[in-house]
Amino acid sequence: MSVNDRGSIKWTAMMMPEHIELLKQTWQEQERKQKPIIDEQKQEEINLKLQMAVKNELTIDLKYFLNHDFYKAKGKVVSIDRQNRYIKVAGQYLPIESIIDAWID
Template sequence: MNDRGTIKWTSLMMPEQIQLLNEMWEQQDWKEKPDLDGQYIAEINLKIEMALENDLTIEIEYFKNHDYHKIKGKLLGVDVLNQFVQIEDEYLPLDSITGAWID
């Protein structure tokens, strides 16, 4: 017996119901932002400071839109007052950064 899953029921559903089901399935794949401990945050801050002072290339991992992203480049500035870093043409909030590596 070949089960077609929800395909057999979609003809009985309203478009709004199908859209809600698709959104629900998409949200199941969402990742959660990790809670970083103070020592790891201090390590990230140190790497950001070293990259900025020595004009080094840095790779930053950040959390945005329920997923992890990476960007690599030169830091153009850190705004401590507004809590963001500028790397290439991206402005990343400091609290969204989950990792940093210097090349």
């Protein structure tokens, strides 16, 4: 919370519920994160690690971007569906495009 937020929070007590909701939505939009651009070399590195994890049944750590935020998943890769562009790891289905980094334990 910045110094300027204090004034708007102070006035929310006198606002209509619709205005408060619009103010909350504005704050959330300002906090949205942008997906980093992954170059071809990094994408190839991620693909190699995924293939190695599947082939050797290794545990992998994945960092992915979904719904304007960053998340991590850890586990064994159950399957890679290249046709539908999804990967199944630790009970989650992740879009392959959302993966931004990978580490093998």
